[in-house]
Amino acid sequence: EAQVTQNPRYLITVTGKKLTVTCSQNMNHEYMSWYRQDPGLGLRQIYYSMNVEVTDKGDVPEGYKVSRKEKRNFPLILESPSPNQTSLYFCASSVTAGESTQYFGPGTRLTVL
Amino acid sequence: GQQVMQIPQYQHVQEGEDFTTYCNSSTTLSNIQWYKQRPGGHPVFLIQLVKSGEVKKQKRLTFQFGEAKKNSSLHITATQTTDVGTYFCAGRNFGNEKLTFGTGTRLTIIP
Numbered sequence: 629e630a631q632v633t634q635n636p637r638y639l640i641t642v643t644g645k646k647l648t649v650t651c652s653q654n655m656n657h658e659y660m661s662w663y664r665q666d667p668g669l670g671l672r673q674i675y676y677s678m679n680v681e682v683t684d685k686g687d688v689p690e691g692y693k694v695s696r697k698e699k700r701n702f703p704l705i706l707e708s709p710s711p712n713q714t715s716l717y718f719c720a721s722s723v724t725a726g727e728s729t730q731y732f733g734p735g736t737r738l739t740v741l
Numbered sequence: 742g743q744q745v746m747q748i749p750q751y752q753h754v755q756e757g758e759d760f761t762t763y764c765n766s767s768t769t770l771s772n773i774q775w776y777k778q779r780p781g782g783h784p785v786f787l788i789q790l791v792k793s794g795e796v797k798k799q800k801r802l803t804f805q806f807g808e809a810k811k812n813s814s815l816h817i818t819a820t821q822t823t824d825v826g827t828y829f830c831a832g833r834n835f836g837n838e839k840l841t842f843g844t845g846t847r848l849t850i851i852p
Contacts, residue, residue, distance in 0.1 A: 670844040718783055732783040
């Protein structure tokens with residue numbers, strides 16, 4: 629089944645404790661992206677990747693890192709999480725960045741205490 | 742930077758009434774997409790509009806892209822309880838691979 633998976637789905641952590649949210653797609657998509665969703669603010673892009681080893685900042689990249697060492701995986705890293713990073717995070721992928729449909733993962737709800 | 746505004750933020754309608762959400766961009770778009778997110782779920786692609794003045798229909802849903810390619814609308818005729826969710830537009834600028842999402846319109850249906 630074609631899908632985007634994220635892990636974990638739920639995470640409660642404390643300020644400053646490094647964490648990684650994994651994202652994997654099995655559709656051989658070139659383009660992958662991370663969003664955070666907050667009430668009243670919609671979906672804001674954190675980072676995106678056009679292809680392996682090619683990443684770029686979105687609208688709200690501060691406090692986040694990403695890597696794209698292989699096509700299927702695009703982990704989101706929070707080196708030192710803070711409470712303002714409490715949010716719902718979505719990973720998405722598409723065939724290319726141009727006009728393609730984006731397929732979203734199920735989401736990761738992160739709480740930073 | 743590009744901004745995409747969406748109104749209204751919330752809409753409550755009686756089942757069977759019509760519903761419309763509007764999307765406005767501060768810049769001319771190369772294309773616009775619409776997504777639906779059910780409560781507790783993830784955004785799911787509905788449609789993409791590319792041409793100026795384009796109109797597309799999916800059963801009870803009608804999507805329009807403005808002549809200037811700066812605004813778009815989604816209209817649902819005779820809403821049903823299955824239409825509940827948040828509807829997002831997402832616009833892409835020319836030469837920019839980034840997709841900018843609107844703030845979304847949350848639709849609730851009163852049975």
